[in-house]
Amino acid sequence: MPTIKVNTREFCNFVGKNMSVDEIAERIPMLGVAWEGHTNDEFEVEVFPNRPDMLSVEGLARSFSSFLGFKKGLKKYSAEQSEYMITVDGSVSKVRPIIVSCVIKGLDFNDDLIKSVMQLQEKLMLTHGRKRKKVAIGLHDLDKINFPLTYTTVNDNVRFIPLEFNEEMSIKQILETHPKGKEYAHILQGSQNYPVIIDAVGRIISFPPIINSEHTKINENTKNIFVDITALDAKAAMEVLNIIATNLADRGGRIFRVKIKYPDSLIYTPDLSTREINVDLKYANKILGLNLDTEQAIEFLKRMGYDAIELRKDVLKVQIPCYRTDIMHEFDIVEDIAIAYGYENFDAEIPNISTIGGEDQLEAFATKIRSLLVGFGLQEVLTFILSNKNALFEKMNLKEQDIAETANSKTSEYNVVRNWLLPSMMDVLARNKHNDYPQNIFEVGDCVELASNDIGAATVKKMCIVLCHAKASFSEIKSIVESFMKNIGIEDYAIEEDNHDSFIPGRTAKLIIKGREIALFGEIHPIVLEKWGLEMPVAACEMNVNWLFEEIFK
Amino acid sequence: MDLTQLHEHEKRIIKFLEKNPKSSVEDIQKETKLNKDSIERAILWLKLKGLIEITEKSKDYYVLTLEGEEYLKTGLPEKRLLKTIQEGTNSIDELKNKVSYFSIGLVWAKKNEWVEIANGKIAITNKGKEALFKKTKDESVLNDITKSKKELDKEVVDTLIKRGLVKVKQDVKRDISLTEKGKEIAKTIKLTKEISQITPEIIKKGEWKKAVIRAYDVNLPTPKIFPAKRHYMMQIIEYIRKIWIELGFKEMTGPMVDISFWNFDALFQPQDHPARDLADTFYMKQPDYGILPDKEIVQAVKATHENGWTCNSTGWQYKWDENVAKKCILRTHTTILSARTLAKLREDIAKDALPAKYFSVGRVFRNETLDWKHLAEFYQTDGIVVGEDVNFRHFLFYLKRFFAKLGFDKARFRPAYFPYTELSTEIEVWHPEHKSWIEIGGAGIFRPEVVKPLLGKDIPVLAWGPGFDRIVMLNYKIKDIRELYWNDLKQLREAKLWLK
Missing domain, CATH: 1.10.10.10 (Winged helix-like DNA-binding domain superfamily/Winged helix DNA-binding domain)
Structure with missing residues (x-):
């Protein structure tokens, strides 16, 4: 989740009140912004992804100021007419089809503003822009551009001077060697044509979503800027544009519209009009457990930057500011009423409903057998469900078999889901060689087996007992297994000799109930002990708890 | 006394x-x-x-070495050499084979002037003949030592010590x-x-x-012993299950490997949502794709994502792809169980199934590199309350009650964001010993875009899914989260019972 750094002095200026850092830290989390910490002149907060409009000092201060009641109500923004134009070539439709834009004039690009606008651009591209893939933002010095512009595609031999460089590079070179080129080349992968914005004298000013030209770079002398937003998705592009335009307007900039000529349509951006949504006050009160009247509700809505009027009894018509991207349902407005009311001001109340609780039967059974196993003097352990093929097969002296496997694990140690517990238990023994023996342990835990159900895999509860001490033997584990069966009331079973490569031949057995092999037990083969680095004999039993459960309860 | x-x-x-x-x-x-x-x-x-x-006096005494004891039994080698020569063998080569420790015997026989050597043969001297028939001083002293006699010939004893037949104790x-x-x-x-x-x-x-x-000294130390017991994490899990059951919740369980549909789509997470990124979610190579549930539910979820369906919502406004929803994953949260439960409740909704309360405690997975703060699998406890008349204040009641039972009397709630809830809440509890607020996890009321496609009806559903690793770590003073699954038997044997 994105965090931003905010200059405290600047923030207070925008809020319209001098506040101490402690006051801000106390109140701002109740607006839905997580406090991360502060230094002498800056504080850091985490902004949740539903509120990209708060990713800069202007937007954050705007919301906070009205939340505290200083500058309440809807803030209206408008864009002036202009002659700036971008023509969109049809060739972009396959690469990066959307472009929207605006011009902001009359800004004073001091250090604070440069830092703040860069942060906003970067965080918006990261979050709302999905790391530039969905939306990319270019900011340019307006006065270095010759209009009209063309948004089109070129091949990778075309050259221009990219930002922070002083010589021309081809698109190909940029993608291969420029730091931003290398970082974002994957977005354009598979394309032969590359999107660029070219000005009236044929100069490339931007190569979205990778890099701008050095020529139009913003510096401390910049007064007027040109904003280009390219995207895969028109809605997201417009949202990002509105956030940038309104935040810069809060800095005193004047917003100008840009005419965009698509092959088959003509649009003007930005569109800063408000949206309207009706909110049923009874619905809001019911969900919140409150009894707000129209006046109170309207006051709370104003504190969240909305305007509202009573449309008819118990129905409010709410105007949504153009920078809010997250309002999908009237419930979103109800949430904002709750935030304005203050989560800390709600009194908890016992609901007047009665239900009967209960355990899942299999989980309840697992709990019972766990306490039985403790009675045998076995210490319970708790291990990871994720494992690797080396542990499950090679170290158990087994041939590899098909199991549930992940596609993208960050560590090779955890890239399959275990299909049995014994390897996890061997791992516990291997890690405990420095501790006192006997080490008699058990786990009742989940495993995953490939299956022919809708998912292709089934989660199966298994149980594993491991005895590890100088005299651990087949007869000891057999005693426990038989006593275990007797204690859970199963008498009708057969024990037969078995062959399993993890166990010593002639000291391996299976327990069969109605033809189903429910458990495997015996003495672990010294080959296996050696692979785990163990110097103590081990006797073990692995049992399918799901099947056992079915035998008893079904 | x-x-x-x-x-x-x-x-x-x-x-x-x-x-x-x-x-x-x-x-x-x-x-x-x-x-x-x-x-x-x-x-x-x-x-x-x-x-x-007690006054202590120390005193030296002599004992035979192993070699000394052997000679006492079989005779000194020099004496045996004499005897063998006397019996008619005189060639050095033959004697070597017949007499054990021949070389030692020869050295001492010569030293005692018992024999002479000429032309590879050994002959007994007169002195030797004398010696043949009587006990030598060496032999008597060896014998005396075994009988612990006090008066011994000091000179002989010293020689025997040098020969390594006697040692001082x-x-x-x-x-x-x-x-x-x-x-x-x-x-x-x-x-x-x-x-x-x-x-x-x-x-x-x-x-x-x-x-x-006889009276014992009751303060004398006794041997340390350790009982076999439940893993402390499991004790807490049992306790948490008990809390929910006491509050009237029914337990839900489900598979670890499931399809993305239940984990994400059914919870109204758009298909390009960052949480679905490869970076956070374990996608499966095998099984790779599963089968989607009932068409009715799938169609409703699809429409809700694309345009809000009949939920009075705008939806996310993008083209929903059912292949993305079919991808198998390791569940990233137990909220997946809440989604599946709502879909199941749909069938019983007419049969007075509501209000209903469900909980789960289960393992969830995140594609993390393990370090002291991060695990790739951990526990979560989810809960839902489905009922026409439940509200945000009831929601606060359940959570406050739950955390009070876990020993945290002070809990606070601040606005947060999750794609599937409104009144999204971050829960924090006050840790009195650490004097700090601890983030525990998220909660909220399910969005209509989640509830209606699954349940078929828009009814408030209170929902939460806090973790409790931090609580366990604080209780057991564990600094490194990996320790929870290390199973160091010393730690497990010494860990206190969970006494809440």
Whole structure:
């Protein structure tokens, strides 16, 4: 989740009140912004992804100021007419089809503003822009551009001077060697044509979503800027544009519209009009457990930057500011009423409903057998469900078999889901060689087996007992297994000799109930002990708890 | 001094020493018939209690080495050499085979001037003939040493020590006597039978009636033992399950490997949502794709994502792809179970199934590189309350109650964001020892875009899914989260029970 750094002095200026850092830290989390910490002149907060409009000092201060009641109500923004134009070539439709834009004039690009606008651009591209893939933002010095512009595609031999460089590079070179080129080349992968914005004298000013030209770079002398937003998705592009335009307007900039000529349509951006949504006050009160009247509700809505009027009894018509991207349902407005009311001001109340609780039967059974196993003097352990093929097969002296496997694990140690517990238990023994023996342990835990159900895999509860001490033997584990069966009331079973490569031949057995092999037990083969680095004999039993459960309860 | 604090053995030794001052352990043993270990233990205690004094004198004595003992049995090699020559063998080569330790024997025979060598043959001298028929000094001394004779020929002994047949040992002789305090006590002791270990025999025969049962020092250290028990994490899981059941919740369980549909799509997470990124979610290579549930639910979820369906919502406004929803994953949260439960409730909704409350405690997975703060799998506990009349204040009640049961009387709630809830809430609890707020996890009321496609009806559903690793770590003073699954048996054996 994105965090931003905010200059405290600047923030207070925008809020319209001098506040101490402690006051801000106390109140701002109740607006839905997580406090991360502060230094002498800056504080850091985490902004949740539903509120990209708060990713800069202007937007954050705007919301906070009205939340505290200083500058309440809807803030209206408008864009002036202009002659700036971008023509969109049809060739972009396959690469990066959307472009929207605006011009902001009359800004004073001091250090604070440069830092703040860069942060906003970067965080918006990261979050709302999905790391530039969905939306990319270019900011340019307006006065270095010759209009009209063309948004089109070129091949990778075309050259221009990219930002922070002083010589021309081809698109190909940029993608291969420029730091931003290398970082974002994957977005354009598979394309032969590359999107660029070219000005009236044929100069490339931007190569979205990778890099701008050095020529139009913003510096401390910049007064007027040109904003280009390219995207895969028109809605997201417009949202990002509105956030940038309104935040810069809060800095005193004047917003100008840009005419965009698509092959088959003509649009003007930005569109800063408000949206309207009706909110049923009874619905809001019911969900919140409150009894707000129209006046109170309207006051709370104003504190969240909305305007509202009573449309008819118990129905409010709410105007949504153009920078809010997250309002999908009237419930979103109800949430904002709750935030304005203050989560800390709600009194908890016992609901007047009665239900009967209960355990899942299999989980309840697992709990019972766990306490039985403790009675045998076995210490319970708790291990990871994720494992690797080396542990499950090679170290158990087994041939590899098909199991549930992940596609993208960050560590090779955890890239399959275990299909049995014994390897996890061997791992516990291997890690405990420095501790006192006997080490008699058990786990009742989940495993995953490939299956022919809708998912292709089934989660199966298994149980594993491991005895590890100088005299651990087949007869000891057999005693426990038989006593275990007797204690859970199963008498009708057969024990037969078995062959399993993890166990010593002639000291391996299976327990069969109605033809189903429910458990495997015996003495672990010294080959296996050696692979785990163990110097103590081990006797073990692995049992399918799901099947056992079915035998008893079904 | 209270006589019951004296062991029966100690009393007997005091009584013996009363009449026999300056006795040794052996002297005491002869008289009291106690075994040597018991006497040693008793005199140690008596000395600590200040009842006896011990003076030690050390004295050298001799014993045979292994080689010495062998020669004593088979004869000295030089003597055996003489005998063999006497019996008619005189060639060096033959003698070498017949006489064991031949070379040693030859060296000493020559030194004693018992033999002469000429032309590969050995002949006995007159001195040798003399020696043949009598016991030499060496032999007598070896013999004397085994009989612990006191008067020994010092010169011979030294030679034997040099030959490695005899070694010196030191004997510490202790003279044990009563102190003044001991003598005082001795006067008061009347020997009765004392019982230390009560045996079935003693009880059966009633012997204890005629004896004193010795008092123990109750502060003496005893061996450490450890019980087998439940893993502390599992104890807490059981406790959490109990809390929910007490509050009237039914348990839900489900598969670890599932399809993305239930984990994400059904919870209204758009298909390009960052949480679905490869970076956070374990996608499966095998099984790679699963089968989507009922068409009715799938169509409703699709429409809700694309345009809000009949939820009075705008939806996310993008083209929903069912292949993305079919991808198999390891569940990233137990909220997946809440989604599946809502879909199941749909069938029973007409049959008075509502209001309904469900909980789960289960393992979830995140594609993380493990370090002291991060695990790739951990536990979560989810809960939902489905009911026409439930609201945000009820939601706060359940969560406050739950955390109070876990020992946190102060919980606070601040606005947060999750794609599937409104009134999204971050829960924090106050840790009185650490004097800080601890983030526990998320909660909220399910969005209509989640509830309606699954349940078929827009009804409030309170929902939460906090983790509890942090609580366990704080309770057990664990700094590194990986320790929760290390299973260090020493740690498990010593871990306190979860006593809430």
